[in-house]
Amino acid sequence: MNAEFKINGKQIETERLILRPFKQSDLxxxxxxxxxxGVGEMAGWQHHENKDISQRILDSFISEDKTFAICLKSNNKVIGSLGIEKYGLEDKLTEFNNLKGREIGYVLSKDYWGQGLMPEAVKAIIDYLFVDLDFDFLTCGYFTFNNQSKRVQEKCGFKPYRKLELETQLGTKEQTLLNLLLNPSKKLNLVYSHPETLIYKK
Ligand SMILES: CC(C)(COP(=O)(O)OP(=O)(O)OC[C@H]1O[C@@H](n2cnc3c(N)ncnc32)[C@H](O)[C@@H]1OP(=O)(O)O)[C@@H](O)C(=O)NCCC(=O)NCCS
Structure with a gap:
């Protein structure tokens, strides 16, 4: 099942980053x-044509309190986001019925691609959710054309779990690879549903 989650003022520090709640001054x-x-589009949403759109999304980030701002320590700039989202198809994926987890999603400013910053952020979030909050599993997906995101997930230990066709906010249908990461400190034995989309190997 989807775990309850709120950032609740939590701040996570890594070597080069601070993950913290968004605030109005980040607009x-x-x-x-x-x-x-070409940034949001890789994650299924259209780039923002004007600041009003960013303001509306920023308001939802702040009120929903589940999306971390990724802040670069060296210049104190917000350069991306990392969301602790609800995973979809909750009623169908019965293997998670007695477990708690979420799906993560992320975006990084194009100016900072290729420096390993997102793997650094994702690893810190995995540690927080598995060790401090005792989550059992995390999922994370990418459209099959998105090799950059695939690499982030591989570097963070996610394993291929399902192949699905998903509808995006842009109205397109995209082949999507959903990855899974089980909490390694727990000995979990899942009984997987829907073999027709399953590709998970232990
Ligand atoms: C996916 C994303 C977060 C990766 O973040 P990152 O901090 O650059 O990650 P990494 O530095 O580990 O690079 C990941 C891969 O991107 C590719 N890459 C690196 N620099 C790149 C650049 N300047 N341009 C394009 N791709 C690049 C490489 O294949 C790299 O893998 P490698 O380390 O095996 O060579 C970032 O590319 C992004 O924000 N993309 C757009 C939004 C998106 O796709 N979100 C995820 C939706 S599922």
Missing amino acids: NDFFEYASVE
Whole structure:
């Protein structure tokens, strides 16, 4: 099942980053990276045409309190986001019935790609959710054309779990690879449903 989750003021520090809740003063930094064409599109949403759109999404980040701002320590700039989202198809994926977990999603400013920053952020989040909050599992997906995101998930230990066709916010249908990471400190034996989309190997 989907775990309860709120950031609740939590701040996580890594070597180069601080992950913290979004605040209203992040609007300019958020718009700066979200308005670049070809960034959000890789995650299924359209780049922001104007600041009003960024403001609306920023308001939802703040009120829903489940999306971390990724802040670069060296210049104190918000350069991306990392969301602790609800995973979909909760009623169908019965293997998670007695377990608690979430799906993570992320975006990084194009100016900072290729420096290993997102794997650094994701590893810190995995540690927080598995060790401090005792989650059992995490899922994370990517459209099959998105090799960059695939690499992040591989570097963080996720394993191929299901192949699905999902509808995006852009109205397109995309082949999606869903990955799974089980909490390694627990000896979990899952009985997987829906073999027709399953590709998970222990
Ligand atoms: C996916 C994303 C978060 C990766 O973050 P990152 O911090 O750059 O991750 P890494 O530095 O580990 O690089 C990952 C891969 O991107 C590719 N890459 C690196 N630099 C790149 C660049 N400048 N341009 C394009 N791809 C690049 C490489 O294949 C790299 O894998 P490698 O380390 O095996 O060579 C970032 O590319 C992004 O925000 N993409 C758009 C949004 C998105 O796809 N979100 C995920 C939706 S599922």
